[in-house]
Amino acid sequence: MQRYHAKLIALRELAPEVRHFVFEVVEKDRVDFTPGQFVSVTERIGGRDITRAYSIASPPDGKRFELCLNRVVDGLVSPHLFDLRPGDSVRVTEPLGYFVPRRPLSDSVFIATGTGIAPFRSILHHVLQEGTDRRLTLLFGARYEARLLYHEEFERLASEHPNFQFVPTLSRPDDSWHGRTGHVQVHLDGVLDGSRDLDVYICGLKAMVNDVRAELKRRGFDRKRIIYEKYD
Numbered sequence: 001m002q003r004y005h006a007k008l009i010a011l012r013e014l015a016p017e018v019r020h021f022v023f024e025v026v027e028k029d030r031v032d033f034t035p036g037q038f039v040s041v042t043e044r045i046g047g048r049d050i051t052r053a054y055s056i057a058s059p060p061d062g063k064r065f066e067l068c069l070n071r072v073v074d075g076l077v078s079p080h081l082f083d084l085r086p087g088d089s090v091r092v093t094e095p096l097g098y099f100v101p102r103r104p105l106s107d108s109v110f111i112a113t114g115t116g117i118a119p120f121r122s123i124l125h126h127v128l129q130e131g132t133d134r135r136l137t138l139l140f141g142a143r144y145e146a147r148l149l150y151h152e153e154f155e156r157l158a159s160e161h162p163n164f165q166f167v168p169t170l171s172r173p174d175d176s177w178h179g180r181t182g183h184v185q186v187h188l189d190g191v192l193d194g195s196r197d198l199d200v201y202i203c204g205l206k207a208m209v210n211d212v213r214a215e216l217k218r219r220g221f222d223r224k225r226i227i228y229e230k231y232d
């Protein structure tokens with residue numbers, strides 16, 4: 001497996017305890033990956049090397065790749081990554097993993113909560129840039145509006161691409177929210193729209209992923225068309 005250093009170029013706050021990081025690989029001119037893949041980041045903590053996986057949140061772009069990280073308060077690695085400043089480097093593996101769009105692409109529903117949005121940001125930007133006539137739907141759940149990561153970006157993509165639908169839902173909205181409410185599970189029937197000829201991609205923590213899979217199976221959905229990545 002190839003390993004590189006990646007230098008932090010920029011970062012920005014997306015929401016409380018959630019940051020977007022822009023890296024460039026140091027030893028190579030380009031980093032090749034299929035949208036949906038992750039890199040493993042190794043940090044030296046307390047004299048030990050500790051590795052964690054992070055989905056690439058951006059489409060392929062030369063030597064650049066972006067990550068979307070949540071700080072897990074009692075976590076080992078993520079708080080360290082939140083200490084990074086532009087110019088600092090981390091050790092990463094080459095991109096890995098099989099959570100990538102099936103080809104040829106079918107009509108697809110992407111379901112995420114939290115930073116589970118990261119691989120879908122990569123996939124959707126890439127696929128929509130490439131051009132497709134497939135119907136793509138992103139069902140994205142968060143507690144509050146401030147935690148709907150990349151909200152405006154997905155709204156813009158939806159306005160530019162009539163075949164892409166963005167379906168945000170909030171489980172703890174305040175009075176100013178007039179959109180969908182409840183967990184992503186509540187909106188499955190709406191996004192499936194009676195069709196079984198769809199691929200469904202799910203990404204996030206295992207409680208949500210398992211629950212959505214169980215709901216899909218309960219509806220008689222073909223399990224071969226359910227593709228998922230669990231973060232924990």
Ligand SMILES: Cc1cc2nc3c(=O)[nH]c(=O)nc-3n(C[C@H](O)[C@H](O)[C@H](O)COP(=O)(O)OP(=O)(O)OC[C@H]3O[C@@H](n4cnc5c(N)ncnc54)[C@H](O)[C@@H]3O)c2cc1C
Nearest residue numbers: 052053054055068069070072075076077078115118231232
């Ligand atoms: C393939 C893959 C891709 C991943 N991509 C991302 C990503 O793009 N962004 C990202 O923030 N994390 C991602 N993760 C999770 C990440 O690898 C770490 O598990 C996370 O950063 C916690 O590591 P830690 O060392 O800080 O915490 P640990 O000391 O390992 O503590 C783990 C605890 O953190 C919880 N946890 C794990 N991930 C999250 C999360 N994202 N949000 C809240 N709680 C979490 C677990 O339930 C567990 O209780 C991914 C995991 C996998 C397997």
